[in-house]
Amino acid sequence: MMIKKSQSLPEVAVIGLGKIGLTLAAVFAHKGYKVYGADKNPDVVSLVNKGKSHISNEPGLSELVKDAYENHKLMATDSNKEAVSKANIIIVIVPVLVDENNEIDYQYIDDAVGDIAEGIQKDSLVIFETTLPPGDTKNRFGKHIEHKSGLKMGEDFHLAYSPERVYSNRIIEDLSNYPKVVGGLNEKSLEIASSFYKKALHCELIEVSSIEAAEFSKVAECVYRDVNIALANELAKFAEEKGVPMSEVISASNSQPYSNIHAPGIGVGGHCIPIYPYFFINRGLNKGLTTLSRNINDSMATYAIRKIEDRLGSLENKNVLILGLSYRGNVKEPTKSTTLLLIDHLREKQANVFINDPHFTNSEIIQYEALPLGLQNKFTSEIDVIILQAFHKEYEDLDLEGFTNCQLVFDGRNKWSKEEITNLGIQYEGIGR
Incomplete structure (x- = not known):
């Protein structure tokens, strides 16, 4: 890509406006870049185009999105092709997951890369930030863009990889504090990608010898x-x-x-x-x-259920309350949460499964084949077992006195006082305690 000698900044497309993608787009816009965000969810697109964030628990993000909207620096579209066609730099942050057999699921990113190939302009730079198996940026996606666009990577378009390295609830902070690992297809790709990140994020850079080294890291x-x-x-x-x-x-x-x-x-x-x-x-x-x-x-979910059974015997018809649908405290994210494994095990044991999570609505919890239960609900007096899975701040000083029938608390995060719980006449179990 030919970088103009003028002070004008290249225009940027961010493909995927999830938690990380939207934050990247908003930060780039805040640094003066014109950003085109693309997402297949029309609700996300609609909100961004009104200056609103669909992510509620990222400090500073709502303000950045509003600021970008008011300064005409960020617009969203549901067309990846449209966003890419307007940009000199394309950032790809579309999820790659594994299926129930732990095989890699490329569905979403393959579709996105196909769209990129249709919209890409000559001399553009494509940077993948999605976590990928080593070799995929070049051998799967670069070649796909080549085949579909007719452009040659390394000559007609540039290619780089720079993994996202941020933590939920502090993404904006991490973008400036964490070193940015960058690998390029060739020297020119690395040079352009590094120059962009220096200006757009003002962070330390770690330039590695290849795309594969960056993916591997x-x-x-x-x-x-x-x-x-x-x-x-x-x-x-x-x-x-x-x-x-x-x-x-x-x-x-x-x-x-x-x-x-x-x-x-x-x-x-x-x-x-x-x-x-x-x-x-x-x-x-x-x-x-x-x-x-x-x-x-x-296997730790199985281990927890076994420890509970060792104390109480059969869990058939026992009322079990899991605290936290999220995979960890103070985030709204159920992906691969241990709670999902616990639900499966408890259903096999024919227990009655209840979930409390302040980050999820009742209708969202019901989708996971468990019953929502508020901590002020009178039915708390019928709960036999409490399992602390995600330590949300709401559970720090949880009053258990209303759980008058509770026989055992399994503290899956080792956060509660064993003495305080046993003083209530409730058995306590933890991990390594």
């Missing part, structure tokens, strides 16, 4: 976390066998600067950790720690 981050959480869970279960409090072990061990034992818990969820290790596993890394860690972390 993001998946490796997630595998590292998954492996270390699995280690913490394995140690916690062993500590229980030996009658040793895992919290004390972690505090003591981590006083050594080279030790960083993670917190054990009831499971791992979200778009990243339970999904991206399969990008390695399905490409040949199907033995060893990566696969074992996935199995350990997904």
